[in-house]
Amino acid sequence: MHAETPKNPLPQLRPVLELLADGDVHSGESLGAALGVSRAAVWKQLQKLERLGLPLESVRGRGYRLPGGLNLLDATELRAGLRPPARDLLDELLLHDRVDSTNARLLGLLEKNSGHGVAMLAEQQTAGRGRRGRQWISPFSGGINLSLGWQFGGGVQLLEGLSLAVGVAIAQALQEFGVPDVRLKWPNDVWCRGRKLAGVLLELSGDLTDRCAVVVGIGLNVGLRGDAASAIDQPWIDLNSVCPGIDRNRLAAALLNHLLPLLQSYPERGFAAYRQQWQQLDQFAGRPVRIVSVQRQWSGIAEGVDDTGALVVAVDGERRLFHGGEVSLREG
Template sequence: MDTRWALLRRLADGEVHSGEALGRALGVSRAAVWKAVRGLADLGLEVEAVAGRGYRLAAPLELLDAGRITAALGPEARRRLARLEVLPEVDSTSRRLLAAAREGAPSGTVCLAERQTAGRGRRGRSWCSPFAASLCLSVLWRCDEGPGRLGGLSLAVGAAVAGALRAAAPVAVGLKWPNDLIAGGRKLGGILVELQGEAQGPTAVVVGIGINVRMPDGAGEAIDQPWTDLAREGAAPPRNALAAAVLDAVLPLLARFPGEGLAPWRPAWERLDALRGRRVVVHTADGPVQGVAEGVEADGALRLRTAAGLRRFHSGEVSLRGAP
């Protein structure tokens, strides 16, 4: 294990630990401990040197723990979970699982990371994920159907995750088509579904989920739209419990979706639709289209009432914003 990561696990309780004791516990010199302390600063973590006593984090930190997450799962999610990996750092949890899919990883493989260095959103956008400040989680699922049978999956996942968040924390979470989690009119999280496979199947599905939990103030500089997190909304549950709640919602959904489609989750999505009945702008390759959002079709397409009549848009081709 990387010394920096092992050191962080020792310091996560927020208590003071002497350099000598840390060195003994980690099996390294005090100079190596000091080097690892500086490495934690590179992750954006504030480590205080207490004169004559040792080191401590400026604030306690809850690290993700595979054992605690698995133990908190309900029976169905636990049965469908094949493997759960927690990493201190990765370029992208979804990219890691897409590679794992090509190597034969089974349905129910899950990857979480404390920090992503190249997290991704829709249409190539970057996803900001400072260390231990959010939930970065991806799930691999395999199905016999081709990609054409999986329309609306990101909406179903959004409805399920929003329901899990509402149950885990008293936050009024809404949804913005096609894949944003919203609170107070600001972005709380997002969902990215990526597919590998032939037109007629089988298909490997990787669902990436990002939720802002307790973001540092400076994180806003890297986010190109109004955002929030659970702490700012007044309710930040423990991240391990939150991860388990999300997996409890998503793993059973992925097992059911190929056979049932969006239908079971569409009513929940419609109830949580943050833009329904509002004037919006759909940005397309041919230019912006203004209208009133009227919910979604059975396949997840957006219904937009324009001056020229009703139009439908699919998520792969457009982006959506509220009208000024």
Template sequence: MQMPAILKQLLMLLADGKFHSGSALSVAVGISRSAIWKQLQALTDLGVELIAVSGKGYRLGHGLVLLNQAEIEQNLHPPAQALLHKLEIHDVLHSTNTYLLEQARQGGVSGQVCLAEYQSAGKGRRGRSWVSPFAQNIYISLLWRYQDGPAAIAGLSLAAGVAVVRALRALGIHEIGLKWPNDIYWRYRKLAGILVEVSGESGGPCYAVLGLGLNFYLSPQQAEIIDQPWTDICRIMGDADSYQLRNKLVGLLLNELLPMLANFSSSSFSHYVQEWRTYDCMLARDVKIVIGEQSYLGKVAGINDDGLLLLEMPDGSVRSFASGEVSVKAL
């Protein structure tokens, strides 16, 4: 779904980061000043950070770069270009994952990629919502079909974590860690989350939709509802112009995620397990594992070759946990 043209026009006028008076915006867009105020309020409702100063007008609280298909594709390597079937960029969606799941049910093919500037119902694992301000982060989902059942692609979300780390390192960001099963951290602060949703017959063909929500820039106000330590690309890189790398990072992510999805049925998680272990930021840390009404305390002992979490219990025994509805909290 695309944003109303008048809102997009206002965004483009404000994208220079300078103050614009209500009168000037009114003339440029061709509507009354009171209508301008209502349109600016609509932008605020989408999570656009606006600053209003009496006598000066309005400006964006942070730089703005919209997703651009041509710029994304300029950063694609030939293997990713060959695997990319279709790239869609939406202004507003309920959820990129939900959208591609529906496309898959209607016959969508491997290599379909969906991006959104804003998600009205972005989601994470275990039904959690994902903070999704307009044009400030990266919300991307990819569809891939497999000939075997869901059991054959176990560990896919962990492999995706490795692919995301590779892309971030290609952007020049290091000190990235992975928190089992599908969170990406920087210095123990959450940077991104992965959600893989699989559908199909237990022994037959299936399809997977891999979704990634990555914080590129979050204002303090937008981050207030996040209940854990967090960070974003702009804070990590410490550059006021880092937001200009948004399209480049999408290209780098596709360079890693598309080949991973395409090759996973033949290479499986075994191809990624050792690298995943090098990024494990919870290793040897005390944690609390929650499964429904039950909880377990112990020390993380890494993952086994199948990607299950290993927990050293207080009595010295080691238990393994599959991802499913498991929640892992550092103590």
């Protein structure tokens, strides 16, 4: 097992972030003393925090604060929440303050025959990706941006339904914190109270007929703010609005506790082992839906999924199967 090395593209800002993370007011003088820099240098760092989209507040005559504080990711705290077998399956933990895309970075490692068992998290992504090329909005410290790399032998056919099984794992992790009304939307969304809470993006590399690798990317909304929230083009929800106070490090650890054993055993167990749990959480079971492709669409009644993770829809009395790479599911 490798020791984790936190990666900080903004290393000069991490100390001031940690000081302001408590949400209390700190004077420029006290910040300068703690950081060993001048008040002018402190002011320059605070301006950079504002450019990160953080709601820095100036309290006249007293100093500065981040209202509500920050729950920063911390490798030591995260590792403390890991249980066996996840603790043994995790090969390396990489934490970033800001990256383009954790999925893209981890794919790069896997293409160099590295990255197996590596978990990468970022406080913020500047080019986070969603399904079908959409952007994933991830304000600084506002969610969980997690990518997990894993190598498989035997070809991509062994991974049928994996994105749905990952959805089950996310739901199980959320249930540990008492998050209410968690549901799954085929093929890769986690919903809460009828709105999107998290998304899953799987990306593959290698020989798809023999030895291949997958990056499991997860974006989960914890506390979205202002401009970032307004940029989202679909109904969304975050954890702070339904179950405030969940520690991000504990939540990330819980996700890894469920995901790592899943990836280890998936080639043998397949999606069939998760199908019943998925069906119990199906957001659209028995409801009218539309299935949309580039060229046409179908209307029918959702009837869950089969053992491969294909969506089952009754269209004009005929049972039809749809696969995730081909179509999108919408409410009827």
